[in-house]
Every structure is written in structure tokens, then in C-alpha cells.
Amino acid sequence: MQEDSTPQKKPLRAAALKRTLRLYKYVKPYWPAFSLGILFLFVSSAANLAFPKLLGELVDAAGGHRVTTDPHRINQIGLLLAAILIAQGIFGYLRIMLFVNVTERSLASLRQHIYNHLIKLPMRFFLSRRVGELGSRISSDISLLQETFTTTVAEFIRQIIIIVGGIVLLLHTSVQLTLLMLATLPVIMVIAYFFGRFVRRYSKLAQSQVAEANTIVEETLQGVLNVKAFANEFFEMKRYRQKIQEVAATGMKTGKFRGAFAASMIVGIFGAMIGVIWRGALLIAEGKMDPGMLLSFVLYSSFIGGSVAGLAEVYTSIQKSIGATEHLLEILDEPAEPIAETAVVAPQDHLTGQLSFSNVSFHYPTREDQQVLQHVSFDIAPDQQVALVGPSGAGKSTVVSLLLRLYDPQSGTVRFNGKDATSFPLSALRSQMAIVPQDVFLFGGTIRDNIAYGKPEATTEEIREAAQKANAWEFIARFPDGLDTVVGERGIQLSGGQRQRIAIARAVLKNPRILILDEATSALDSESERLVQDALEKLMEGRTSIVIAHRLSTVRQADKIIVLDKGQLVEEGTHQELILMEGGLYKSLSDMQFSH
Structure with missing residues (x-):
């Protein structure tokens, strides 16, 4: 030996x-x-x-x-x-x-x-x-x-x-x-x-x-x-x-x-x-x-x-x-993503807002024995408002990760404009999408810095306009330092609703072709939810929007609702269509929420 x-x-x-x-x-x-x-x-x-x-x-x-x-x-x-x-x-x-x-x-x-x-x-x-x-x-x-x-x-x-x-x-x-x-x-x-x-x-x-x-x-x-x-x-x-x-x-x-x-x-x-x-x-x-x-x-x-x-x-x-x-x-020695600084997106890489999943299956690299998505297929047309609903762990947030190409599926294809997502430069793809998450992360600088994160070269006027569209200007204006107010570590100086509206202003400033809202109003009180929901409705106009929500009251007006359960697409349709499906998961979830 x-x-x-x-x-x-x-x-x-x-x-x-x-x-x-x-x-x-x-x-x-x-x-x-x-x-x-x-x-x-x-x-x-x-x-x-x-x-x-x-x-x-x-x-x-x-x-x-x-x-x-x-x-x-x-x-x-x-x-x-x-x-x-x-x-x-x-x-x-x-x-x-x-x-x-x-x-x-x-x-x-x-x-x-x-x-x-x-x-x-x-x-x-x-x-x-x-x-x-x-x-x-x-x-x-x-x-x-x-x-x-x-x-x-x-x-x-x-x-x-x-x-x-x-x-x-x-x-x-x-x-x-x-x-x-x-x-x-x-x-x-x-x-x-x-x-x-x-x-x-x-x-x-x-x-x-x-x-x-x-x-x-x-x-x-x-x-x-x-x-x-x-x-x-x-x-x-x-x-x-x-x-x-x-x-x-x-x-x-x-x-x-x-x-x-x-x-x-x-x-x-x-x-x-x-x-x-x-x-x-x-x-x-x-x-x-x-x-x-x-x-x-x-x-x-x-x-x-x-x-x-x-x-x-x-x-x-x-x-x-x-x-x-x-x-x-x-x-x-770890292989990096093929990203590049993109000041201007090439014409052939402009997103129309159309996207689709074709027989997509996926598991996370650290949990290879657990399939998170199984043979999922759906189509979203340009400028549609689409809701993803389902129980916790159904795979809704994973769909978002695959859209942003944070991961690639093990099988199946994600497409934009009818073309394979991998044919688009990664930076060009992500630069045309914006996400407003449930747990908003704010950097420890000023409100101006955090809003401008969506467009670093933005002028003060553009930042103010984005804040107004996000219903954020009314509370920003009350601060003595206005846009130059320091938000503290992870935005600790602001309330949940205020942080959410800063995140929406950031997305407004980015002006994405595809907007992703991940449980954006689930942790807010009624007044904050009303202000945030109003800002979101303005933001969703004229672009493809994908909304993840547990509270079904926020997605009734969606053009299409995709219902996921245990990694599989089980139902698809409008609110009116799905509510009529006896024994359907959406109807069951809806009955539970609206009966209380």
C-alpha cells in the first residue's frame, strides 16, 4: 500500500x-x-x-x-x-x-x-x-x-x-x-x-x-x-x-x-x-x-x-x-455564466413578450433525486397577464428561475419569440425582464440608489417619475432627505409596503418586456396592498406579466391562469373557466380562500 x-x-x-x-x-x-x-x-x-x-x-x-x-x-x-x-x-x-x-x-x-x-x-x-x-x-x-x-x-x-x-x-x-x-x-x-x-x-x-x-x-x-x-x-x-x-x-x-x-x-x-x-x-x-x-x-x-x-x-x-x-x-476554476455588458440589445435579440415551456423537466443540482418540474408545457402570448398558482412547493418559483435562466432544464425547452432560450445572449435576455419579489432586497444606500438599480444611468427626473408610478413618491417626499434618504441594511428603515413600492419603482425604471411578480403583495396589510396592487396594475400594462400568487383574489383578472401541483401542470384557463371545473384544484383552493 x-x-x-x-x-x-x-x-x-x-x-x-x-x-x-x-x-x-x-x-x-x-x-x-x-x-x-x-x-x-x-x-x-x-x-x-x-x-x-x-x-x-x-x-x-x-x-x-x-x-x-x-x-x-x-x-x-x-x-x-x-x-x-x-x-x-x-x-x-x-x-x-x-x-x-x-x-x-x-x-x-x-x-x-x-x-x-x-x-x-x-x-x-x-x-x-x-x-x-x-x-x-x-x-x-x-x-x-x-x-x-x-x-x-x-x-x-x-x-x-x-x-x-x-x-x-x-x-x-x-x-x-x-x-x-x-x-x-x-x-x-x-x-x-x-x-x-x-x-x-x-x-x-x-x-x-x-x-x-x-x-x-x-x-x-x-x-x-x-x-x-x-x-x-x-x-x-x-x-x-x-x-x-x-x-x-x-x-x-x-x-x-x-x-x-x-x-x-x-x-x-x-x-x-x-x-x-x-x-x-x-x-x-x-x-x-x-x-x-x-x-x-x-x-x-x-x-x-x-x-x-x-x-x-x-x-x-x-x-x-x-x-x-x-x-x-x-x-x-468554477465556470462562470457567459454574461457581457449590454448597453444596447441587438435587434434580433429583442423580446416580443411571447414565451413557452415545451415538455420541461427540472431538478435542482443539489437535489437530483427530487423532480421539481415534470413535463410542463404552456404558451404565453405577448402582453398577456398570466398567473401561476398552486400549493407551496408546486414549482411556481422554479418556473421563474428557468425563465431568467438562473438554471437550465434537464429536458425540454424554454422558448422566447419561438426560439430556444439558449440562443439568446444571457445578459440580453435578463436585461429585458424584471422581477418584483415577495422578499424585497434593498441595498444599504439611498432610495435613489435602490430605484436607479433598474437603470443606473437614469436621471433624477426619471427616478422621480418611476417613484410616482409606483405610488412611492408620496412617502419619499415626506422624508427630509427625499430620494437621498438612507434605507439602512436591507432596507430596515422602511416598512414592508414601502420596500415593495421601491422595488416596483425599480422595475418601472427598467421598463422590461417581461415582468415577473413573485407573491408581491402577500405580506402586506390592506392599505399597503391596495397601494402596491394599484402600482402593479399600472406596471403590467403593455407588457407580458407573470404573477405568482397564493391569494387568488389578486389574479381573477388574469388572461390565463396556470395551475401547478407537485411539479406538474394540472389545469389551465381563465378564472371563470377554472372555477367551473368540479373537483379541480383551482376551484378547491378558491373555495377554501373565499369561504373564510
Whole structure:
């Protein structure tokens, strides 16, 4: 079994590293600045390597075994050391400034790219993921990459330069002592390999747990009214505490491996240095080495030892970054919807308002064993007002999802203008439809922003006119700030009826060819319902309208009523036709509602 498992792991590590390197395409536009930063890094790292050599020469110039000293040589070396130190400071400043600038621009581009991709993903992607988790990917995971781009990569390159350059200079100084010191390298590499696997695994787990904890915070704050109404504050505190404790436990496990890694490195490196100094002291005693040479060797060994030990920290940071990168690339690897910015719809893509379902069957991707629609067929003519009615779970809202092409049916065809829906550009199709849902979502900005969401380039006059048609202007005008009134998170500052009328104004402004009303008046009081219903009747004029309703009183005037039950179309006709069908579902629903 072991022989089988070993070869499988290598490709995974290589693949993970290859996937991580994909992120460097975001650095490409800033490659000149990044290359200059690398040059400054190389120069400042090389300058570091000059110190041990010059300090050794300084000690030897001071006397050592010699009878006379050379003050001029001492001053010359001292001034050279000071000049290198100043140059190193300047190059270090320029390198950090360049790396930070490149990092901030690259990560801004990455954030934008991930958000752009995320918002273009199909609905099936969001069925199995929570908002807080996705938010954490854009915030926490990218923040982790920020440290990697800014500090870790630079440190890695700097330490590699010091290690390689230091070893070359050590060999030049004393081959015997260098070989003694390098004998510890195989041990260090085995330790790095062993502990690195565990650090990466636990770092990836910690990122996932942080995302889950963020989800709890986001959901409870968005639903704080429900939390308080059910007196569940302490329940949510406990739920969050459990998740945070999981994060802490995973972090502590990671810390154990990082600590053991660092301790092993220190013991190995400084053990080697003790051996080197011991052997060097014997060589000085035998007259085979100058004190300055041993000082240079010890300093080079210290630099190399410090860099190798620093590589332990850099290595664990890179492993954490690979874990974060994998999460981000999982999102980027998801196939997006083929949407495009559409300022003007092409003439051949204009909707007439005619649409049809032909033998459509559908199940949601997360519930493949449960058919939501089964062989549903119907036709809707241009400018018709059509009602979809039926018990909860009959498939009414699913019909709307298929019209908007949030999903495509597993079998059958949805048609517009007699053509397959898939032959229309997705953005062109959706841009000619509008939906007024039961649970209106308002963004946390102003009333103006929320109405203009239906047409972002709309003028103030157009927005005001849309508000008037939606019977919303009378309450907007009463606010001191009018259209610039902030509605609060999810529109919490407004009543249900007011939110509904803002949504209608948004749809009015969009001026769709096909209008979808999903239980738009079911949660309103009588006065609000009257105002909203009046606004809806104005909105439905001159366009194809599809109304989903439980309350049959709102759909009596519809040109056609489609009755769904358990995913099947069971009846179709006008109110007068359906009410005469003895034993029919519509008549049964109607009798139940109007008998109370």
C-alpha cells in the first residue's frame, strides 16, 4: 500500500505549487517595478555578504599574529563598511517601497478579478456555499497573500542569496570547516519536508474554520431581528465560541509543529556552528588559520544559520499561502455564466413578450433525486397577464428561475419569440425582464440608489417619475432627505409596503418586456396592498406579466391562469373557466380562500 501512496503525493504538491504560481499573472503588469525591487534586493543581500569578509580583514589589519599594524588600512576598511551600510539602507528602503506598491496593486487586481468572477458564477454554485465563507475568501485569504507578496517572497529570495553566496565564500575561506558545517544540511531538509506537510494541512483547515466563523457573524448580524425576537443571543454566542475554539485549537496544533520545526533548526544550525568554532580554534592554535579568517567564517556561518532558520518561518508562511491560494483558485476554476455588458440589445435579440415551456423537466443540482418540474408545457402570448398558482412547493418559483435562466432544464425547452432560450445572449435576455419579489432586497444606500438599480444611468427626473408610478413618491417626499434618504441594511428603515413600492419603482425604471411578480403583495396589510396592487396594475400594462400568487383574489383578472401541483401542470384557463371545473384544484383552493 505504501508503494501506491507515495507517488500520488508528489504530483499533488507539484500541482499545488503550480496553481499558486498562477497568481503571479496579477504581478505581470507591474513587472518592471517588481524586477527593480528584485535588483535592489539582490544588491542589499550581496552587501550583507561583504560584512563578514571586511570585518575579518579589519581584525587582521589590527594585528593578529603580525608585529605591526596598518592604521591607514584599518580606516580604509572602516569607511568602506560605513559606505556599504548606508547603501544597504537606501537599497532596502527602495526595495520595500517597490514591493509594497506592486503588492497593493496586484492584490487590488486579484480582489477585483475574484469578485468579478464570483458575481458571474451560476446559481448552482451558491446553493452549496454560504455568504460568510465566500466573503472570507476575498478578505482573509487575500490578506494572507498580502503578507506573502510583501514580505515572505522577498525574505525567501534574500535568504537564498545569503545561503548560496555565503557557502561559496565559506568554501573560499576554508573547505574543511565548510564541509563540517554542510554535513547538517540533509538533516535540516528532512525536518523541513516533514513539518512542512503538517503546517500546510493545518493552515488550510484554519482558513476554512475562519471562513465558517465569519459566516456565523455575518448571518447573525444580518438576521439580528430574528436573533433577538427568539431570545437566541446566548445560543449564537455559544455557536460562535465553539467555532472560534476550533480555530484556536487548529492554530495551536500548527504552532506545535512550527515550534518543533524552529527548535530543530536552531539546534542543528547552532550545533554545527559550535563544531565549526571548536575546529577553527584548533586550527588557529596550530597556526593554520588567522583569527580574522575564523571571525569571517563564524560570521558567514551565523548569516547562513540565521537565513536557514529564517527559511523555516518563510517556509511555513508559504505553506499557509498555498492553502489560501487553493481556496481562491477553487473559486476561479468554477465556470462562470457567459454574461457581457449590454448597453444596447441587438435587434434580433429583442423580446416580443411571447414565451413557452415545451415538455420541461427540472431538478435542482443539489437535489437530483427530487423532480421539481415534470413535463410542463404552456404558451404565453405577448402582453398577456398570466398567473401561476398552486400549493407551496408546486414549482411556481422554479418556473421563474428557468425563465431568467438562473438554471437550465434537464429536458425540454424554454422558448422566447419561438426560439430556444439558449440562443439568446444571457445578459440580453435578463436585461429585458424584471422581477418584483415577495422578499424585497434593498441595498444599504439611498432610495435613489435602490430605484436607479433598474437603470443606473437614469436621471433624477426619471427616478422621480418611476417613484410616482409606483405610488412611492408620496412617502419619499415626506422624508427630509427625499430620494437621498438612507434605507439602512436591507432596507430596515422602511416598512414592508414601502420596500415593495421601491422595488416596483425599480422595475418601472427598467421598463422590461417581461415582468415577473413573485407573491408581491402577500405580506402586506390592506392599505399597503391596495397601494402596491394599484402600482402593479399600472406596471403590467403593455407588457407580458407573470404573477405568482397564493391569494387568488389578486389574479381573477388574469388572461390565463396556470395551475401547478407537485411539479406538474394540472389545469389551465381563465378564472371563470377554472372555477367551473368540479373537483379541480383551482376551484378547491378558491373555495377554501373565499369561504373564510
